[in-house]
Amino acid sequence: MDMTALMLSRLQFAFTVSFHIIFPSFTIGLAAWLTLLETLHVITNRHVYRRLFDFWLKIFGIAFGLGVVSGIVMAFEFGTNWSRLSEVSGPIQGPLLSYESFTAFALEAAFFGVLMFGRARVKPLSYLASVFMVALGTTLSSFWIMVNNSWMQAPVGFDIKNGQFVPTSWMQIIFNPVVWVRFPHTVLAAYLTGAFCVAATGAWYRLQTRYGAESRVMLRMGLFLAAVLVPLQILFGHLNGDYVHQLQPAKFAAIEARWHDEQPAAEVLFAWPDDLRETNHAEFKIPYLGSLVATTRLNSREVGLTDFSRADRPPVAIPFFSFRVMVACGLAMLALAWLGSWRALRESLDGSRRLLQAIFFSFPLPFIATLAGWFTAEVGRQPWTVYGVLRTADSVSPNLTVSATLTTLIVYGVTYMGIFSFGTLCIYRVLRHGPGAIPPSAVETPLRPMTLGNRDLDGSGEGARP
């Protein structure tokens, strides 16, 4: 591929958004989990909830910080690299992102300070309210982002006047059915991410026979939640497929790697799609299943990619593979959540080291699934930014030079890799150290020097062992 400012801008956006999405999808789930823990702590006054809260708050703090700094990039990247898009779609995307920055970004940022530093300065119920505000903020954030992104996927409620998108019905834009299948899909993904990270941490301590009470709470809450949410998520995934089938047939055909119309359509389980020759290599497919997946009927006619001119097709390999990766992760999570919950109910989790190990190693699955889902949705939307109306090639800032864009791409890359590695190291250190005891200040509230984490993280203090 030629190195153009357009290509580099696309790479830059893909890189920065992929990096960013890891953190919100983690913190939305964690914020909900923190709200739950603090509520339980207020109601039951059991110390284990407070210890878990303090412990996960440290991790939340790191992930939230990374989410904030990488989110600011997104708020400006529309303008820096996609000035044509932001100029013509600003009247629609701009207000949506304004709502995001006000109802979400500002809310969570203001109360994040209270969360991290304010416990001794506010009443317990006000503190709980602050935790809830942060959780509300993170969720509202994903809502507005999904309204905005869904409008780009399936634009509604607008006219084009003087080359600019003019909103005609905000009701249509916000209550677009596409929003209401994609937003739950995203939030569920975030909750699953939180659930699996919590359960994996519990499994880790269980394997090390540390923190008995805490690991029990984490394992059970994480697994039970996942056992309920994974099936729900698969249902919403299916509903997402329906909207793609109906509104974005080219994307659907790319996900299925279907080059020609078929009736009945087969389902390609594996293949090596070849854009140039318009065919698949090493194909393995199951007859009838393609129709069944698309319409729940056995002999429906399904469109192939060759129905669309080459200029209107997305690249095939990325949506095809990323969709399969997402589904595979989902099925693996379903198996783990159900098996783990069943054994947890029978109090026999400790009997299976292998299962605990599997749960421990499962924490990357929801992250991979989320990223793969985004790739499917976003690469599948190509070659459009606003589906069917505005092409990606017509959206890029016209003044960008290759050298400037390449420079910023490299700088972003180095910066993100650096802070990501260190952030992961920090989270790992907190996890390795474990929940520890409640700070004495929680009981007597004396003033002591401010710290976010434990100062002696990787040294003397090992915290409480059961």
Added chain:
Amino acid sequence: MNTLWACAVALSTCLYVLLDGFDLGVGMLSAFAAKDDVRRDMMTAISPVWDGNETWLVVTGTILFGAFPLVYSTLLSAFYLPIIGMIIALIFRGVAFEFREKSTWSRPFWDRGLSLGSLVATFFQGVVIGAVIRGVPMTAGHFTGPMFFWLSGFSVLCGIGLCIGYTLLGACWLAGKVSAKVDVTAFRCIPWLMAAMSLFIVAAFAISVYTHLQVMDRWHERPYLATFPLVALIGLVFLLRGVHSRACRVLFPAASLIFVAAFATLAASFWPYMIPFTVTINSAAAPPSSLKFLFWGIGVFVFPLTLVYTGVVYRIFKGPIRGGYGDS
């Protein structure tokens, strides 16, 4: 409606400059902290609020995106490199708060991240302001300048000037806030910063006259603009008296007054242009259906609410914080 949203942009920009201004100023001052505990005390003064303060930058950006898409798209793409430079610097500034506490051998690196990140972010903000004052090359409503059009002696001077200004704000915020050691640093540097600031203003004024900047014509047309520098002068007097009598509570409001006056001077000289002197408020405004949607949700309800809870959070962390926040 257009004017209203232009005022909202002005208000949120002004809030950003004041609030994140002192964060960035404290960040720059932290480079001069002799010992680790002094640096930590300095960070204590801003760590609960920096994130909320930075939000006003995002808020400004997204209001521009929604209400004045042409301004958003033109300025951000025209200032591609300085904007991204600023963002990268803000990334290092932001992660430093969490990372330095959890690091061992790499702590000096994250400390540099805080001070250099604050410095570079402020510098680029000043450069952008300077370059906007000099004018953005546009033809037929679109930016047509080269990649480095923003780089000039005047814009670099503005970058340095803003660094001095934010540091002054930061020093005023720190005085009397966390610990005696920090107070000493703050009080020692405020007079120097005020002197440097005055020097900058004289230099900037001289260049403006010498190069016949278009803004200067505005001053001939609108003599009433001179009231704002007078207000700044009042702020300066209060600041001097505050330093002299060690009245910590006067310092930050006085410094803020100077900043608000400076901001108002610029805004009033540009009026009704958003990008001087090519794009006006009305020519950049989004269609009425966008502005109404913004007005009935954000304008009437969310914006005031945001101001209220921001105030509440500041009340929670109000006053001197000697010895940290208690329970972490």
